[in-house]
Amino acid sequence: MFGATEIGFIAASIVNWYYRSGLGTVQAWTLGASVVAGAIRVALLRRRLKD
Numbered sequence: 001m002f003g004a005t006e007i008g009f010i011a012a013s014i015v016n017w018y019y020r021s022g023l024g025t026v027q028a029w030t031l032g033a034s035v036v037a038g039a040i041r042v043a044l045l046r047r048r049l050k051d
Contacts, residue, residue: 018026 014026
């Protein structure tokens with residue numbers, strides 16, 4: 001979904017955020033983003049299977 005450049009920017013921003021707000025916040029955000037992305041993918045796949 002993302003190219004190498006975008007992944008690099010995302011990783012850099014997460015590292016900067018970690019040093020400003022702490023590991024717990026970053027892990028909670030990562031878990032939440034993963035759950036949301038997974039839910040979107042499941043919904044899209046279910047929709048595609050129904051068609």
